[in-house]
Amino acid sequence: MGNIATNTIQQLEKLNSRGMDVDYSDEKVKEILLDIGYYRLGFYWNPFEINGNYQFREGTKLSDVVKLYYLDVDLRNLLIKYINRIEINFRTKLVYYVSNKHKYSPTWFIHPDIMFNSFISSFDQHYSDEFKRNNKPIKLHHNKYINDKYAPAWKTLEFFTFGVVLKIFKSLKDNDIQERISKCYEIRNLKKFINLFETIVYIRNVCSHGGVLFDLNTPKGISILPGINFNDNNRHSLDSTIKIILFILGKISESRKTELETRIKELFESHKDNEVLKSIIENKIGYEFE
Incomplete structure (x- = not known):
């Protein structure tokens, strides 16, 4: 699945399933993902991942990732x-x-x-x-x-x-x-x-x-x-x-x-x-x- 392109709706779903607190509106998340990119943001949420399944530490906020x-x-x-x-x-x-x-x-x-x-x-x-x-x-x-x-x-x-x-x-x-x-x-x-x-x-x-x-x-x-x-x-x-x-x-x-x-x-x-x-x-x- 990692080699298949995803759209912003699927990307948002993946973040939610991995335990990310997406503390933005859906429109704002779409704007961020189309501006910075899901893959590039991954470099900045990497410190918040806790296992090989890419699950996030409890309380991880998307806003903190964007601030980083x-x-x-x-x-x-x-x-x-x-x-x-x-x-x-x-x-x-x-x-x-x-x-x-x-x-x-x-x-x-x-x-x-x-x-x-x-x-x-x-x-x-x-x-x-x-x-x-x-x-x-x-x-x-x-x-x-x-x-x-x-x-x-x-x-x-x-x-x-x-x-x-x-x-x-x-x-x-x-x-x-x-x-x-x-x-x-x-x-x-x-x-x-x-x-x-x-x-x-x-x-x-x-x-x-x-x-x-x-x-x-x-x-x-x-x-x-x-x-x-x-x-x-x-x-x-x-x-x-x-x-x-x-x-x-x-x-x-x-x-x-x-x-x-x-x-x-x-x-x-x-x-x-x-x-x-x-x-x-x-x-x-x-x-x-x-």
Whole structure:
């Protein structure tokens, strides 16, 4: 039956049969199901299921599930805004320091003296015909400079994803430049720096693709930094990731760090009076209320 599509009436019946307290009118439930979707909402009622038959814990309300969904949406939108600030800052530093050290090699990202061959050999996967067509400044560059195989780094990297930009950083042969950029964020250990930025890129991708955040665990443990305490020593939790984002953001702009910290606190505090959501924020996200 799980492979057969159901309509909103059948979906409502399934929720009732599984013990959900559907505390909305039938019209409102239909609106929610056609807006968010039964399958997607399932990610948010999963914490309320008590057995393999997908029965819900007594007292489970659909309104709490929907509130959890919108908490996730708000948190996702909040994080992506500030991660974008980190992404731009990191890209700018990478382009600036490498381009100025290699002034006569504007396409240093494919130079074998500067980059490892493992990256160069796969570069055209990123710099495809579609990439050139879809990014106007790149297209204009090639229309003007018809003999250029690639646009200069300060144009090209502007249109690469955060993940590709980090890959370029990791593929540099020059450890001095890598360490110089790492120290801009007051991180002296290059392996830790890469671990932290891989974590931020991972969260950025989850946010960008509408992934579920509240029960997220990072695939790699987050590197320990002086002055950052991970609750319950959990270096995979979303709360630990948020602390890393705040740390890096603070090296770019202390005011933006304070702003994000305040907005996250306000978001979580706004759900504090709901015991169901408060428990999820504490036990799934890992956040500690004051």
